[in-house]
Amino acid sequence: MQLFKKKVKQQGRVGVTMVPGKLALAHLEQRDGAPHLLGCEVRNLESRDDLESELSKLVKEMDLAEKQCSYVLSPDEYSLHLVEAPNVEPEELRSAVRWSVKDLLDMKIDEAAIDVFPVPEDAYRGRKMVYVVAANRNRIQKIVELVTKADLELAIIDIPELAMKNISTSFIDDANGAAFMDLRRTGSTMNITHSGDLYLTRRINTQMEPDVMQSSDWENLRDRLVLEIQRSLDYYESQMGKGQVTKIVIAQRQTDTAEIVRVLNDALTAQVTALNMLDHMQCEATLSTEMQQLASAAIGATLRGIKKQEVKLPDPETPEPSPEPPPEETPEQEAA
Numbered sequence: 001m002q003l004f005k006k007k008v009k010q011q012g013r014v015g016v017t018m019v020p021g022k023l024a025l026a027h028l029e030q031r032d033g034a035p036h037l038l039g040c041e042v043r044n045l046e047s048r049d050d051l052e053s054e055l056s057k058l059v060k061e062m063d064l065a066e067k068q069c070s071y072v073l074s075p076d077e078y079s080l081h082l083v084e085a086p087n088v089e090p091e092e093l094r095s096a097v098r099w100s101v102k103d104l105l106d107m108k109i110d111e112a113a114i115d116v117f118p119v120p121e122d123a124y125r126g127r128k129m130v131y132v133v134a135a136n137r138n139r140i141q142k143i144v145e146l147v148t149k150a151d152l153e154l155a156i157i158d159i160p161e162l163a164m165k166n167i168s169t170s171f172i173d174d175a176n177g178a179a180f181m182d183l184r185r186t187g188s189t190m191n192i193t194h195s196g197d198l199y200l201t202r203r204i205n206t207q208m209e210p211d212v213m214q215s216s217d218w219e220n221l222r223d224r225l226v227l228e229i230q231r232s233l234d235y236y237e238s239q240m241g242k243g244q245v246t247k248i249v250i251a252q253r254q255t256d257t258a259e260i261v262r263v264l265n266d267a268l269t270a271q272v273t274a275l276n277m278l279d280h281m282q283c284e285a286t287l288s289t290e291m292q293q294l295a296s297a298a299i300g301a302t303l304r305g306i307k308k309q310e311v312k313l314p315d316p317e318t319p320e321p322s323p324e325p326p327p328e329e330t331p332e333q334e335a336a
Helices: 048-061 090-104 137-149 160-171 218-238 257-267 289-294 296-302 331-335
Strands: 013-019 022-031 034-044 068-072 078-084 112-118 129-136 153-158 178-182 188-194 197-204 247-251 271-275
Touching: 013 048, 013 160, 013 296, 022 048, 022 296, 034 048, 034 289, 034 296, 048 137, 068 137, 068 296, 078 090, 090 112, 090 129, 112 137, 129 137, 137 153, 153 160, 160 178, 160 188, 160 197, 160 247, 160 296, 178 218, 188 218, 197 218, 218 257, 247 257, 257 271, 289 296
Parallel strands: 013 068, 068 153, 178 247, 247 271
Antiparallel strands: 013 022, 022 034, 078 129, 112 129, 178 188, 188 197
């Protein structure tokens, strides 16, 4: 099952994901060369069993029937492994790599849906490496059924790391390398990209509660987070042979973004800033800082295929032209 390489046929995209106890949905189109967020909603879920009914309600309320949908897996629904790529033809890679990860999985290999995405060739000094995503095949089938019953057309199943890459590719200048971080209660994720290519993605276990700076253990958590960030930057520079990362961008948090930026700037040599997606998109939806964190994966999923050079917001004093459908993407463009 190819999770990441399906073809887009329609203008616009719906992104769907679950965060703990919530369903997040975003609807975005590309207009005048820039992303245009038409809708963004987060709904509470009493249990996972409520997901089907709440998603169907949102699709009806937002008039999204038959729209292309990118579904982003939750971290507990997949595993991610970095392995050396078998020496096979590209079209055989996905099948061949199954045997490279079979002993790393917490399920039988026959129960796993597997896909891969490459690491740039210069990342490991000539060693060809790939990231392997493994998810339970039955869970994937349930997602397919969930999206279909909600009257959406499944375009792709994605993961948060790649949704983050879509955001950084669209909104962050990484010509000289940049780290993009999403700091959450359930654990944090760091991506390091260079010129739009993902070189390193890491999960950082430091738990960053919304009110973490008021915690009695804040100083220990801060030091642990800084250490993990610095280790990742050092690994990118020394083990991958890349230049020093001087730019770190963090995704919006619910309340303390500016304070976290200040603390990290004091502790790290790299410049730390925060990304406000409102600075890069036209929005018809309410997009508070809380909403940006809760729905970031859903928004990132809708940005797949939008190139950074295309993100140019129109002059607010200039009337917006009528949208024209973008050219149909090829599978190769879709996977880029």
